[in-house]
Amino acid sequence: DGGITQSPKYLFRKEGQNVTLSCEQNLNHDAMYWYRQDPGQGLRLIYYSQIVNDFQKGDIAEGYSVSREKKESFPLTVTSAQKNPTAFYLCASSARGGPTDTQYFGPGTRLTVL
């Protein structure tokens, strides 16, 4: 079945550590996205990528980094520079990143900083 997978489902991090969240899609989509969701709020865009080896900062990119070495994969690293990383992280993809494309989401990763 085609879809988007994210791992792990739950992640615990000590302060000062970097952690990497995985996102894989087998939909043959060109565009991929990372969002952050805080309690009681909507989603905010962290990074997006329209093609392999290219990505752009979203609205809240500080303290995060990404790579896009393969079409299927778009991992997100939460660095120690991110001051308040505890949140729910959602990965999405769309066919081409065009304005009318539908974004499809993965099941999310819940990150907690201890």
Place this chain on the structure above:
Amino acid sequence: AQKITQTQPGMFVQEKEAVTLDCTYDTSDQSYGLFWYKQPSSGEMIFLIYQGSYDEQNATEGRYSLNFQKARKSANLVISASQLGDSAMYFCAMSLMNTGFQKLVFGTGTRLLVSP
């Protein structure tokens, strides 16, 4: 700046009844798209329905319809014949079409509870 406003933090409806979830948006662009997503307690965002700013007819997808009033800048979601499985968070989002690349702006969501 583009903004989505969902003023209803929570809504209650009885099974089999219809419910309307409100969404207003603010943009100076003429070309844009509006999306509704459902987020159950599991966390995954599920696409429900899409309306383009130039679409003359309101979008419909099964039990979901979008009441699009362009002059009022509103894009309300109507769910007919509510089911217990409709209990979830619902998010309205807007995409901009003049950037050549989709950027979605989300509202804060409305929690819908369907009772038996």
